[in-house]
Amino acid sequence: MSGKPSAVPWSTLGLTLAGALTLTQSAVAQSENWYPYTVDVWTTPFDMSSPREVMQYQPVEKASKPWDICVSFPHLKDAYWTAVNYGVVDEAKRAGVGMQLVEAGGYTNLNNQLSQIEDCVASGADAVIIGAISYDGLNNLVKNIAASGVPVIDIVNGMSSPDISAKSLVSFGEMGAKIGEYLVAQHKDDKEKVKVGWFPGPPGAGWVEAGNAGFQSAVKDSNIEVVETKYGDTGKEVQLKLVEDTLEAHPDLDYIVGTAVTAEAATSLLRARGLTDEIGVLSYYFTPGVYQGIKRKLILAAPTDSAVIQGRIAIDQAIRILEGKPYTKHVGPQLYVIDESNIDSFDSDSSLAPANFKPTFTVAPQ
Template identity: 30%
Template sequence: MTLKHGAILKDTQTQVTRTTETKVSSTRTDTSRCATTLAGLVFSILLFSMSGNFAHASTNSSAWALEQRSPFNVKVQQAKTRAYYPLKRAKQAWKICALVPHLKDAYWIGIDYGLVQHARALNITLELFEAGSYYKKVKQLSQLSHCMDGDYDAILLGTVDPKLLASFHQPITKPVIALVNRIDSHKVTTRIGVNWYQMGWFAGNFIKQDVEQGNAQQVNVALLTGPEKQGGSDWVEEGIVAALQPASKTSSSDSAKNSSKSSKITISSIRHADNNRNLYRDQLYHLLKDQTPDYILGSAVAIEAAVGELAIKQARHGSTLISRPEQEPQLSEVAQLRGNSQPAPQIKLVSSYLSPAVLRGLFRNRVAFSSDDSVVLQGKLAIDVVVRELEGAKPFGDIGPPIQGLQGDVLKKHKLENSLAPADFYPIYRVNPRN
């Protein structure tokens, strides 16, 4: 069944294993030790054959819950959940090169933390290089050349551009695994990450459901979705639109049914910026000067900026002043301006991914919703998978954690150790194996 607008078809390996074990157990009798041994052997063979790449002789006992998606590297995918048992050790001290767009926000810092933690656990060498921006394609190409020519065994490539390898004109002599962002090349057959179309759909669907539960006749949604057509921002944007305005994505028989619902929602503005808070403040300044949307949906960096900007705007409601983009909100200034009798219009903030500031916003009810794709686990998984492939495993295709939706009232039930790096973690660029 093809997934429609981000819906997930889940077929858990745990359920399959439990059924098999029950069948095997039912054949055991106290009178036949031979039959018991044979049944146990059959069960072991069945379990090994089902696990494929998910079993390894040197694995940890606790499994990671992951999604295996297909077809590979396409926008709309089928997904099945799998129990993945991470390695406890590598067969040798591999040397891995990791390239990332930047380490300017919590997303890629969380990826770095996961990479570092699992590289240390497996006692391998890791070297990480950042391009510095999604707009520094030339620099990342130079870094890729350095890693291809160096003594690295494999490359984890968090690309700044899906078509980066089309501009790389030297032979690809080492395994390249896509890290987080997709790579449009037949030379790459494994990607660690989530479906970015689905990430956008999750955030957009929250707004759609929120609107349907309310009484508003018409709502406006402003999008601040990240660098234009870089990383996964284009698919995120398409997923958002598919969730907010499903009539354009449905069959003709469903079109009339959905048109009344989708007509409530208008995407009133789409703006892009690199992941820099000052750039987003500038975008927000102009956005809020032109209009007051009912929702702002954006990257975590955009939503972080919006929390501060809206605090100032609410305090100054009724005034012609709007905070300048370069200004940080000051609590003393906000307190002095709370004498307005008319409350400011409530703008709901929705983040397409999680950060520490977005998490604080969720706790304080300043952010309504955030998608969470477990970036720390993605980093750990990338190290685990690259080591497995170096040691003979087949390509893993599209694999990564399931996406979760977070709201303030469900955070107490959500474990965050795989979602964010610790607050005191600073980026680490090299891990050396222990002697």
């Protein structure tokens, strides 16, 4: 296995400046391939507060060997992770590498994720892509894997480990901030307080803590009042119970804001209680349910982090590292908010798996 290359000038990576962002993601979607794709590249990798450069991401055409890449997700219980699943599966097929995916069953199952990854590496994986259950809880394992010469790519959720090789993820702090800023803008001229129930997701997960900080910061010193913050696993039953409890405690609530699962659960509950026109719903990330909710005017808005693209880039990062090719250490698709004004024009293929896609755990190398 070749050693890990160091960072190199972007021009050698097949990346070019995006100019004035005249190339939109919709235009990219019309091309035969998913790339080039507009991304942010962190100037100081792994420092989420670092300045970023706007680039056009270009993956390798084909891998030089049929590498075996292990992918670990927290779960596949919702359509967000199905979208990331589609990204890693389709990109592995396109590049001609093998892929084995394991999922831990939920955010309470850290030990399960640890043992699954250990088994994956023991079975001969050349690289590991991890959507981490815990921000800090996998650090010892990652250190041991990296020490054995197997590169680790951090995808979507974020880890604090200094031993990872690359990150394919966005700032969930910025995701939370974007939906907070959107809500503030809707009520900037209101005199009265706007009461919000906020549901950031599973406690302890890196993306949740970041999303919460971003949202709370965005609404601070505005007329948005967060009357309740409730954490919980992103299973629909869990989120539904949290929303029900909040409505009981705060019958005068104006908005429900939170995970995509929260938003999807809330729309059904509000419809059943005849409150659809009384309480607004927003999500701070994007799924097919959120997509349909916005189209049906049941959900107001959500930022998209192009989950499919994050999966694709992680596979490409793994291939580049294994083959000793230049690679970007920290990449994330640019964020933008989807609402009724652009729901019919944005590049949905970057964010959603095809309707007929089913969770896929194995891709045979070609």
